[in-house]
Amino acid sequence: MKVQILNFLVLMSFQMALSQNILSPDLNLKMIFSIENGIPTYQLQYRGQEIIERSKLQIVFENASLTNNIEMITSNVSSEDSVWKPVLGEVAEIQNHYNELKVELIQKDSQIKYNLVFRLFDEGLAFRFEFLPQEKLNYFIINQELTQFNLTGDHKTFWIPGDPDSQEYVYNETKLSAIDNSKLDLSNGIALKSIFGNNFVQSPLMMKTENGLYINIFEAAVDNYPVMHLRVDTQNFGLTSQLVPNALGKKAYLQTPAHTPWRTVMVSDDARDLLTSKMILNLNDPNKLDDTSWIKPMKYVGIWWEMHIGKSTWDYAGSQNAQNAADQQLKPTGKHGATTQNTLRYIDFAALHGFDGVLVEGWNVGWEDWFGNWKENVFDFTTPYPDFDIQKVTDYAKSKGIKMIMHHETSGSVGNYERHLDRAFNLMKEYGYPAVKTGYVGRIIPRGEFHDGQSMVNHFHHVVKRAAENKLMVNSHESSRPTGMHRTYPNYIAAEAARGNEFNGWSNGNPPMHETILPFTRFLGGPMDYTPGIFKIKPYEGTEKTEQVHTTLAKQLALYVTIYSPLQMAADLPENYEQHLDAFQFIKEVAVDWQNSIYLEAEPGDYITVVRKEKNGERWFLGAITDEIPRKTKLKLDFLTPNVTYEATIYQDAKNAHWQNNPTAYEIKKIKVNANSTLDLNLVSGGGTAVSFVPLK
Numbered sequence: 089m090k091v092q093i094l095n096f097l098v099l100m101s102f103q104m105a106l107s108q109n110i111l112s113p114d115l116n117l118k119m120i121f122s123i124e125n126g127i128p129t130y131q132l133q134y135r136g137q138e139i140i141e142r143s144k145l146q147i148v149f150e151n152a153s154l155t156n157n158i159e160m161i162t163s164n165v166s167s168e169d170s171v172w173k174p175v176l177g178e179v180a181e182i183q184n185h186y187n188e189l190k191v192e193l194i195q196k197d198s199q200i201k202y203n204l205v206f207r208l209f210d211e212g213l214a215f216r217f218e219f220l221p222q223e224k225l226n227y228f229i230i231n232q233e234l235t236q237f238n239l240t241g242d243h244k245t246f247w248i249p250g251d252p253d254s255q256e257y258v259y260n261e262t263k264l265s266a267i268d269n270s271k272l273d274l275s276n277g278i279a280l281k282s283i284f285g286n287n288f289v290q291s292p293l294m295m296k297t298e299n300g301l302y303i304n305i306f307e308a309a310v311d312n313y314p315v316m317h318l319r320v321d322t323q324n325f326g327l328t329s330q331l332v333p334n335a336l337g338k339k340a341y342l343q344t345p346a347h348t349p350w351r352t353v354m355v356s357d358d359a360r361d362l363l364t365s366k367m368i369l370n371l372n373d374p375n376k377l378d379d380t381s382w383i384k385p386m387k388y389v390g391i392w393w394e395m396h397i398g399k400s401t402w403d404y405a406g407s408q409n410a411q412n413a414a415d416q417q418l419k420p421t422g423k424h425g426a427t428t429q430n431t432l433r434y435i436d437f438a439a440l441h442g443f444d445g446v447l448v449e450g451w452n453v454g455w456e457d458w459f460g461n462w463k464e465n466v467f468d469f470t471t472p473y474p475d476f477d478i479q480k481v482t483d484y485a486k487s488k489g490i491k492m493i494m495h496h497e498t499s500g501s502v503g504n505y506e507r508h509l510d511r512a513f514n515l516m517k518e519y520g521y522p523a524v525k526t527g528y529v530g531r532i533i534p535r536g537e538f539h540d541g542q543s544m545v546n547h548f549h550h551v552v553k554r555a556a557e558n559k560l561m562v563n564s565h566e567s568s569r570p571t572g573m574h575r576t577y578p579n580y581i582a583a584e585a586a587r588g589n590e591f592n593g594w595s596n597g598n599p600p601m602h603e604t605i606l607p608f609t610r611f612l613g614g615p616m617d618y619t620p621g622i623f624k625i626k627p628y629e630g631t632e633k634t635e636q637v638h639t640t641l642a643k644q645l646a647l648y649v650t651i652y653s654p655l656q657m658a659a660d661l662p663e664n665y666e667q668h669l670d671a672f673q674f675i676k677e678v679a680v681d682w683q684n685s686i687y688l689e690a691e692p693g694d695y696i697t698v699v700r701k702e703k704n705g706e707r708w709f710l711g712a713i714t715d716e717i718p719r720k721t722k723l724k725l726d727f728l729t730p731n732v733t734y735e736a737t738i739y740q741d742a743k744n745a746h747w748q749n750n751p752t753a754y755e756i757k758k759i760k761v762n763a764n765s766t767l768d769l770n771l772v773s774g775g776g777t778a779v780s781f782v783p784l785k
């Protein structure tokens with residue numbers, strides 16, 4: 089329901105002096121729009137304190153510039169307050185509550201008209217440019233969007249470099265003034281080095297002011313438009329949007345009616361408000377699918393980690409046979425992971441422990457030289473290796489009630505994937521695979537395009553839409569990061585688009601703080617397939633290799649609650665779970681779709697404690713994680729239903745546990761609690777606690 093409050097024509101002669109304000113529904117935030125010397129600007133205040141100083145909103149087309157000599161024609165204020173239900177989610181109901189200001193502007197030289205739309209929620213501001221059909225504007229090219237976010241101080245910032253091809257970085261925690269990519273190891277940042285300089289960062293950009301305000305800059309509903317990166321003015325604490333270019337250096341090709349994505353600024357004095365916020369989802373269009381009965385949350389295991397730690401391989405015949413790898417007469421190396429026999433073993437394990445699905449990577453021909461050569465025709469997505477009997481595997485899975493998850497690694501060769509997409513989806517339907525994990529490792533073909541460019545954003549959405557037509561769910565890896573599109577297409581069940589647990593298998597890994605930052609950054613846009621649950625924390629123990637997961641075992645359990653995703657993998661090998669079946673019980677029990685979620689404690693880079701109540705049930709689950717600093721805390725359990733006794737099963741770090749020296753020391757205890765109880769948590773360095781609360785009849 090949209091309530092129009094006022095709509096008036098502004099006399100041109102008064103326009104220079106005019107400013108338009110709106111307040112958030114709770115009155116804490118104030119946005120001031122004004123035109124200063126012909127340039128549209130906005131400011132944002134939180135309880136009277138300046139968050140964004142006057143900042144310009146300019147956009148440059150190929151044939152016109154909406155940069156100056158701009159006047160306001162009309163302005164209109166309205167508001168929205170409604171409730172909707174996500175198909176899958178952290179909560180069963182979401183309130184969409186904001187006040188809106190829409191200003192209609194004209195650029196006097198070109199006579200191009202456009203709108204700036206501002207929405208003020210309790211958690212923050214969103215705004216976008218809108219271009220309606222008009223005589224002076226039909227097809228147009230955006231060369232630059234110069235949206236400023238002028239901050240008021242040298243805030244603490246959690247940032248990753250502005251690489252248009254990857255978000256798989258460790259977060260840096262520095263002052264804004266110290267942002268500098270030249271000091272980083274950008275081994276995979278090929279594009280970053282060539283097109284962006286040293287002062288570019290990605291959004292969501294999480295900041296904290298000296299007086300304790302949390303500020304987050306991001307975007308929502310990125311569609312038919314490139315991803316926005318941010319150029320940092322380290323002297324004046326200003327950010328300016330930097331759109332990712334296409335192969336010609338242009339940013340976006342549009343036709344009216346068109347609009348930019350929403351640019352967002354969240355603010356609160358309580359970090360938990362940012363985690364609870366559904367503003368990004370609210371800025372996306374409602375669900376477009378009539379029938380969503382086939383969209384199901386999933387816990388899965390898979391033939392995956394064993395390749396990442398080198399126990400088996402994706403390829404069948406070895407890289408020396410790259411040239412003729414499709415030749416079905418090739419001899420296997422004996423290390424191939426995706427054999428029929430191994431797959432049946434995983435299916436048995438999944439069925440025994442109540443999982444929904446099994447992912448198999450390396451099932452299809454092409455892995456002998458899949459990566460690194462910028463080669464176009466790598467995979468056909470339909471031909472299994474000779475030792476993978478797809479019929480037998482699917483028949484067996486069906487007999488055990490297990491769903492198979494398809495894997496399509498494109499190695500960035502996107503034209504090739506699109507050429508095969510329908511055949512690949514047909515194969516999935518023929519064998520009853522309900523979900524696909526896609527992957528985009530490496531540089532994009534068509535060459536010159538970036539993962540974050542307009543065409544690739546359109547590709548990722550095309551795959552999700554085509555999948556929806558086929559009633560298939562999508563989990564994309566190495567895609568551009570989500571910006572809330574799973575509201576519109578709920579079959580977009582998860583994405584990677586950040587540095588996942590896999591990095592702990594073969595690199596310096598993710599420091600213990602990593603998972604305490606992701607909820608404030610990447611997760612704001614949508615669920616992540618982080619692949620938690622590694623129990624053999626030091627996979628190479630007894631060899632020379634020292635890579636390990638930077639965690640305790642108990643923290644791996646807690647991640648199933650602190651990371652929201654309706655798709656969660658139990659990523660370790662069956663034999664490693666069999667060593668710790670008591671702890672594995674938590675992964676078996678934990679829900680993945682939720683009635684309610686309450687963030688009890690949160691500080692970016694330090695800790696997060698959240699409790700969630702399962703959908704269609706009465707159980708609650710708690711996850712608490714810390715960075716490298718041990719943490720004691722006392723929690724009130726007043727979220728539990730009053731007058732009900734629960735059995736709490738607590739999976740916690742042993743007193744002498746430590747992510748590096750003693751990661752697998754944990755304790756499990758059962759106690760009876762109710763809504764009046766308190767719970768003492770004791771997290772060790774890199775540790776965590778997971779708790780299930782089951783009501784006693």
Ligand code: NOJ
Pocket residue numbers: 392449497527529565566584588590
């Ligand atoms: C990178 C993905 O993140 C990972 O999950 C996958 O196993 C490899 N690519 C191979 O596709």
Ligand code: CA
Pocket residue numbers: 256565566584588
């Ligand atoms: Ca990846």
